[in-house]
Amino acid sequence: MKKNLLLAAVSLVALSATAPALAADLAARPYTKAPPAAIAAVYDWSGFYIGVNGGGGSADTSWNLVGFGAEGSHNSTGGTVGGQVGYRLQSGQFVFGIEGQGNWADFSGDNISGITGFRNRTRVDSFGLITGQVGYAWNNVLLYAKGGAAVVSNKYDVYSTVTGANLDRADETRWGATVGAGLEYGFAPNWTVGVEYNHIFLGDHDITFASGAVERVKQDVDMGLVRLNYKFGGPILGRY
Template sequence: MLVTASLVALSAAAPAVAADLAARPYTKAPPPMVAAIYDWSGFYIGINGGGGSAHTTWDFVGTGSEGSHNATGGTVGGQIGYRWQTGQWVFGVEGQGNWADFSGDNVSAVFPGDRNRTKIDAFGLITGQVGYAWNNVLAYVKGGAAVVSDKYDVFSTATGASLGSTSQTRWGGTVGAGLEVGFAPNWSVGVEYNHIFLADKDVTFTGLVGTDRIRQDVDMGLVRLNYKFGGPLIAKY
């Protein structure tokens, strides 16, 4: 009889003890892993600087070559463009304008008393781009049209006096390649090589008899800093 009474008492106490126990806490499942990847799409603007060399050959029409020289120096300018990314492929268009100071000269092989000097003081590039991105690293090639502002001078080797000069705006083509790295939100830095090829051009000088046919190609290396408008990252689950 005593045992039965004890069991009844324990049965009555069990619900009360269970009610006193704290509710089992709810644990939220952790969110899925998210990888942030760089998005190269959008408008961008930037600055650039570097150096270049224009290999120039002067031929006196009807007589022969006056010789060649490299017009070398520095350049600084800016660029603006738009890129759009699909998968890892990146496509873009860009306009670039630079001031330059590429200059050089040589003694004429036809007229030993003369020196021929070439100077490039500005150039512009209008190009399309095709690139491939590894997250925040972009490698690309480019090509399009180029315009160059040239000045040509003939001066005396003995006195340095000017014998004639003229200026021209020359159109040609350009090809190049670059590597760019996104290093901070919206900012990227890169290096780029460009080659400009210009068609032969006949040049006459006021006060001088005859015509020079001038051939010119330009090679340059640039360091570029770009700011891209819009968000630089997208989330990938």
Template structure:
């Protein structure tokens, strides 16, 4: 047998014998769990400040004390203002407190059914102090609110024929409010919403320098607003596994 062929045969036998040992020495690859999917959730907690604007209708009913019903009218117009508040979130439930102040121009009038006069009502400002409770679906929040309301109002009586002002009275009136809103978080610190509020005002005896001199005025307000809020602090979008 050729010497070179003999050496090749010996090497092949040695390599075949060593192959199982080499395979056994290779460590099995460790199993690594794939990273879990991370879903972004919106955190409604924290202080916020914002602006609002919209329109309203204030229903006013005038009763001349000792004489009877003079009539009713709707005082309508626009409003713009701001709000500041704080919210805290527990699971999907969101709780909050808020203060709101607005300039307004709600005005209307009607002819008296008893006298030759025209009665005019105007609301030029209002404030709301409310508590909130809401439920969040990630960056969508639905909430109800309620609390106290204060309104700056003006009442005027004009001569029906000439239009001359016969008497006026400025009043600060207190009452309550309830409402509901829908808010959408479109960026980590910004949210846009719509809101409805109803303001209940107590009946008020308003005195004029006229005869008859006193009207009992009943008023309430229905209002729709668009709101833009900025929440302070970073990290409003959180991660969740």
């Protein structure tokens, strides 16, 4: 009995001696920090931008010689190149903006008059757009509609179908309205590329030629453009 009590006492002393060492080993184990939460990159469409554009268009034009009747219609087609500057503000996934655009153009077409037998030619040599925009963004993809005012510079000529000589002419700058839509993609920090369609409503307008003849010209313009923009400011927001 005494022997058993002695063995138990010795075991208790040995256990007490090793307990601090075991506690020290546990305290020495390294602490592993949890990995940081992933950050999703979100494209921000807000800010000023400037860019260039190019494409083609068609101006559907009808001439009516006042006091005599309709002379006929033609499509003035060709290419255009220009630039744009604007500002956008993003709220959630909705994007609002305002933009000014100016383009040189070479839309030209003609037809033989059903009244005079001469050739009537229309040429659009420039146009400008001042528009508001509203769009919806899926991260770096933006779909938008636009509308506002348009101004177009036209040149009109009457030619002899026999000699080709210029018989009469007129120039005008006319105002109208425009609507359009576009799709834009942010492909790199601060850079976007997109496609856009615009329709310009110019209606009827009386034009006095050099000879004193008055033509009532009705005109509408359709065009498709490819656009490249540079946006100022940081293009990316971070969110958890």
